[in-house]
Each structure stands twice: as C-alpha cells, then as structure tokens.
Amino acid sequence: MEKKVRVRFAPSPTGPLHIGGLRTALFNYLFAKKHNGVFILRIEDTDQARYVSGAEEYITESLKWCGLTVDEGINEGGKYGPYRQSERKDIYKKEVLKLIKNGNAYYAFDTSEELNDMRKELEKNNSSVRQYNAATRGNMKNSFTLSKEELKKKLESGEPHVIRFNIPENQELTVNDIIRGKVTVNTSQLDDKVLFKSDGMPTYHLANIVDDLSMKISHVIRGEEWLPSLPLHVLLYKSFGKESEMPQFAHLPLLLKPNGKGKLSKRDGDKMGFPVFPIEWKDPKTKETAAGYREDGYLVEAFINLLALLGWSPGTHQEFFTIDELIEQFDLKRVGKAGAKFSHEKAKWFNQHYLKEKSDKELAELFLPILKQKGIDAKKDYVEKVVALVKERLVFTNDFWNQSAFFFETPETYNPKVVKKRWKSDTPKEILKIKEILDKIPNDNFNTASTENAVKEHIITNKLNFGKILNPLRLVITGTGGGPHLFDIISMIGKDETIKRINKGVLVFSS
Numbered sequence: 001m002e003k004k005v006r007v008r009f010a011p012s013p014t015g016p017l018h019i020g021g022l023r024t025a026l027f028n029y030l031f032a033k034k035h036n037g038v039f040i041l042r043i044e045d046t047d048q049a050r051y052v053s054g055a056e057e058y059i060t061e062s063l064k065w066c067g068l069t070v071d072e073g074i075n076e077g078g079k080y081g082p083y084r085q086s087e088r089k090d091i092y093k094k095e096v097l098k099l100i101k102n103g104n105a106y107y108a109f110d111t112s113e114e115l116n117d118m119r120k121e122l123e124k125n126n127s128s129v130r131q132y133n134a135a136t137r138g139n140m141k142n143s144f145t146l147s148k149e150e151l152k153k154k155l156e157s158g159e160p161h162v163i164r165f166n167i168p169e170n171q172e173l174t175v176n177d178i179i180r181g182k183v184t185v186n187t188s189q190l191d192d193k194v195l196f197k198s199d200g201m202p203t204y205h206l207a208n209i210v211d212d213l214s215m216k217i218s219h220v221i222r223g224e225e226w227l228p229s230l231p232l233h234v235l236l237y238k239s240f241g242k243e244s245e246m247p248q249f250a251h252l253p254l255l256l257k258p259n260g261k262g263k264l265s266k267r268d269g270d271k272m273g274f275p276v277f278p279i280e281w282k283d284p285k286t287k288e289t290a291a292g293y294r295e296d297g298y299l300v301e302a303f304i305n306l307l308a309l310l311g312w313s314p315g316t317h318q319e320f321f322t323i324d325e326l327i328e329q330f331d332l333k334r335v336g337k338a339g340a341k342f343s344h345e346k347a348k349w350f351n352q353h354y355l356k357e358k359s360d361k362e363l364a365e366l367f368l369p370i371l372k373q374k375g376i377d378a379k380k381d382y383v384e385k386v387v388a389l390v391k392e393r394l395v396f397t398n399d400f401w402n403q404s405a406f407f408f409e410t411p412e413t414y415n416p417k418v419v420k421k422r423w424k425s426d427t428p429k430e431i432l433k434i435k436e437i438l439d440k441i442p443n444d445n446f447n448t449a450s451t452e453n454a455v456k457e458h459i460i461t462n463k464l465n466f467g468k469i470l471n472p473l474r475l476v477i478t479g480t481g482g483g484p485h486l487f488d489i490i491s492m493i494g495k496d497e498t499i500k501r502i503n504k505g506v507l508v509f510s511s
C-alpha cells in the first residue's frame with residue numbers, strides 16, 4: 001500500500017519568514033493537497049540562542065494570509081504532537097540514548113579550545129581531513145579514547161559533554177532526491193556531527209530525524225541549503241534501524257537575485273524597492289520595520305501565483321493559476337534544479353492582472369477599510385463607481401488612495417509643478433466663468449454629459465483653447481494633472497463640491 005502523504009513545513013523561529021521559506025511552505029501545501037495528504041507545521045526551536053520572540057506568530061500569520069491551512073501543528077494539535085520541538089526534549093533524549101546503546105553515537109568531552117587546537121593541527125599538517133570523524137576521533141576525549149571507568153566518572157560528575165554521531169568510515173553512500181536524482185558520497189568526508197548539545201538540547205539534525213519518523217512524514221520538501229545534510233540524515237535513519245520508514249526527499253532550488261547572481265536577500269529588496277517578506281515584520285530589538293507583500297498592497301492571489309512559478313513550471317504556457325489549478329497541476333518532478341530568479345517587474349505584473357480581474361464590487365470591498373482608516377465613511381456604491389474609473393491605473397491596492405483621494409475630499413495641497421505650468425494670470429477669470437456655467441446646470445441634471453457639453457460649448461463659441469481651460473479646471477478639482485475623465489470626476493463629486501473647489505483654487509492661487 002502507498003504510504004499516506006504527510007508533509008511538514010518546519011521553520012525555525014529565528015526571525016521573519018523569507019519568501020523562500022514561504023515558497024517551501026507553499027510547495028509542501030500543494031503537494032499535500034494534490035495527494036489528499038496532511039500538511040503539518042512544526043516549529044524547530046531547539047536553538048535557543050537564535051530564538052526571536054514574535055517569529056512564531058509571524059509564521060502562523062503569514063501562512064494564514066496565504067491561505068495555507070495547516071492540518072496538524074502548534075495551534076491545531078494532532079495525534080503526533082507536540083509540534084514544537086522545545087516541548088519534545090524528553091523524546092530526543094530517549095532516542096539519542098538508543099543510538100549510544102547500539103554504538104551509533106558516543107559521548108565527547110572536548111572543550112572548544114581542544115577542538116580549535118585539533119583544527120589548527122590538521123591545518124598545520126595540511127591534512128585532507130578537517131573533521132571530527134574516524135580519522136581524528138582517536139586523538140580526542142570521547143567514548144573511544146576514555147576507559148569505561150573514566151567515562152562513567154565524567155558522566156556521573158556532570159562534566160559538560162555532547163553526544164556525537166558515529167559516522168562509519170569509508171563507505172559509499174547513495175542518497176536519492178526527487179528533484180536532483182541520485183548522489184553518491186563517501187562517508188569519510190562527513191563529520192561526526194553533534195546530535196545532543198551540552199545544554200541538554202538536541203541539534204537540528206537529531207530532532208529533525210526523530211520528528212520526521214515519529215510524525216510519519218512521507219516526503220521532506222525543503223530548501224537546497226539542506227542538501228549537504230542529506231547523507232547524514234540518511235545515515236541517521238539507518239542507525240535507528242528505520243531505513244524502510246525514511247521519507248523521500250526533494251530539495252527546492254534557491255531563490256536568486258533578479259540578475260541571477262547570488263541568493264535573494266533583504267538588502268536586494270531594500271535596494272530595488274520590493275519586499276522579501278510576506279507580511280510586515282517589526283524587529284523586536286531594533287524596532288525597525290521590514291516591508292511585507294501584504295502591506296505593500298499585493299493581492300494574495302498574485303503573491304501565491306508568483307511564488308508557485310519560482311522553481312516550478314507547469315510545462316505549458318499557462319501563467320495564471322488559481323490555487324485549485326496549482327494543486328491539480330503541481331508535480332515535484334517539474335521543479336527545476338537551477339536557482340529561480342526573482343523578478344519584481346513580474347511580481348507587479350501579476351498583481352496588476354489580479355486587480356483587473358476583480359469586479360468593481362470586490363475591489364470596493366477591499367478599499368472600504370482603507371477609506372475608513374482615513375476617516376472617510378463612503379457609501380459602497382459610490383466607491384464602486386470610483387473603482388470603475390481608476391481601476392486601470394492601479395498596480396497595488398495601496399495605489400487606490402493616491403489615484404482617487406479627490407473623489408472623497410477637497411484637495412488640501414496642489415501639485416506645484418502643475419500649478420506652475422497651468423495657472424496663468426488670466427486663468428482666474430476664465431475659471432470663474434466656467435463656475436458660472438456649471439452653476440446654471442440644475443442639480444438633477446448635473447452629470448458627465450451635461451457638464452461636459454456646457455463647458456465645451458462655451459470654449460468653442462468663444463474660440464478658447466481647450467487646454468487653457470480644462471487643465472487648470474482639473475487642477476482645482478483634483479489638486480494635480482492627469483487622472484480619470486475630468487467630467488466624470490465633476491459629476492461624481494456633484495455641483496456644490498465642484499463650485500466649492502473652484503472657489504478655493506481661485507482663492508489659493510490668487511493670494
């Protein structure tokens with residue numbers, strides 16, 4: 001019988017989740033859903049020194065925003081819990097003692113000075129070995145070199161020590177990765193990694209394997225940076241006698257800078273003006289805020305679509321995917337080995353596409369809270385009409401206010417460049433004339449066509465220049481140049497407000 005698909009996203013709460021981490025979560029989620037499997041969130045917090053408060057909540061909130069619903073995890077519970085490694089200490093201790101017992105792990109008492117001396121000595125002798133392993137462990141202070149009595153005494157007196165993995169000497173080991181195929185390494189190149197630290201906590205390697213086994217993980221889908229650890233992990237499964245329960249592995253390609261040169265970092269984002277985090281992160285220590293896709297006005301659909309194509313391709317020309325389409329088409333075999341270049345332009349393009357796809361009603365719902373935050377209590381059908389007029393100009397949801405503020409409030413300030421260019425000494429006279437014309441239109445007939453016809457007729461009859469009238473008129477109405485059709489704006493804000501804005505503009509520019 002096929003093993004039930006159970007995958008886990010296993011971040012360490014050491015800071016905000018990079019978009020690369022979120023892509024790992026997404027691929028795990030897609031794989032789980034495609035195979036009717038289970039998506040698990042496990043928090044790997046064994047490294048107390050790197051723990052950052054708030055990081056765990058950040059991870060949960062990011063997954064929630066992205067709609068990646070967790071089936072089992074720190075908040076959801078489940079029958080293989082607890083799902084936070086710091087709550088599983090006893091389990092690791094028990095497991096590592098099994099390895100001591102079957103000879104696959106051993107105690108080591110070397111101090112950090114002694115370890116440094118060892119490294120220096122190896123360097124000095126130009127040795128090809130630089131690790132703590134079969135070649136060197138015989139010269140160090142550990143279960144192999146100490147007598148039984150000495151070892152017992154040291155353990156009983158509580159002398160600080162670690163537990164190391166006993167890597168077999170000179171064995172050819174072949175490991176398999178779904179994306180990369182088979183890789184063979186010689187075990188003599190590996191290090192007797194520490195499995196249990198002197199602070200009584202397991203290391204990542206031990207905890208990770210113990211948990212993947214006990215949580216019955218079927219596939220480990222994670223970032224490429226863990227590929228070098230794969231031989232060690234495979235050996236650990238073997239040492240536990242659990243090779244048959246070992247999950248399959250898939251290591252996802254790195255996310256690269258837009259120019260393809262090196263890993264995508266926060267610095268790249270800062271320099272080029274795009275976020276590298278899903279949601280905003282406030283550093284608890286420095287109090288600095290790092291930008292997030294959510295707060296920068298990205299739609300989650302666009303964000304997910306963008307992430308999905310970073311490393312995976314459908315093998316067709318399709319570029320836009322709903323989450324259901326992604327689930328249906330996702331295949332680890334179509335994840336590439338080569339690093340995936342991040343493109344900010346593409347990110348914007350996706351967002352614009354998804355914004356345009358939304359109905360005016362949906363967008364109005366999205367914008368109402370933004371207006372509310374500004375203290376504007378607008379009617380939904382009014383917002384819908386505004387949306388219809390400005391939609392084409394939006395790339396981000398955050399652009400909405402910049403593009404439409406004048407539909408909701410009288411301009412406070414006027415774009416100085418436009419003022420300089422459009423407001424001439426004879427403008428007030430011309431504009432006051434327009435005011436008179438608009439004032440004559442009855443309230444119940446004050447609409448786009450009636451206002452436009454009246455103003456244009458006046459310009460034509462008096463052989464005036466269209467630009468000389470319409471540009472300053474737009475300036476007093478909107479505070480700037482450009483934007484939706486001027487008479488649509490005039491008709492939307494209504495007669496009283498139009499007259500008020502003309503008066504205000506004339507007053508401001510004449511003083």
Ligand code: GLU
Nearest residue numbers: 010011012044208222226
């Ligand atoms: N805690 C590791 C990380 O933060 C998880 C690696 C894995 O998935 O095995 O990336």
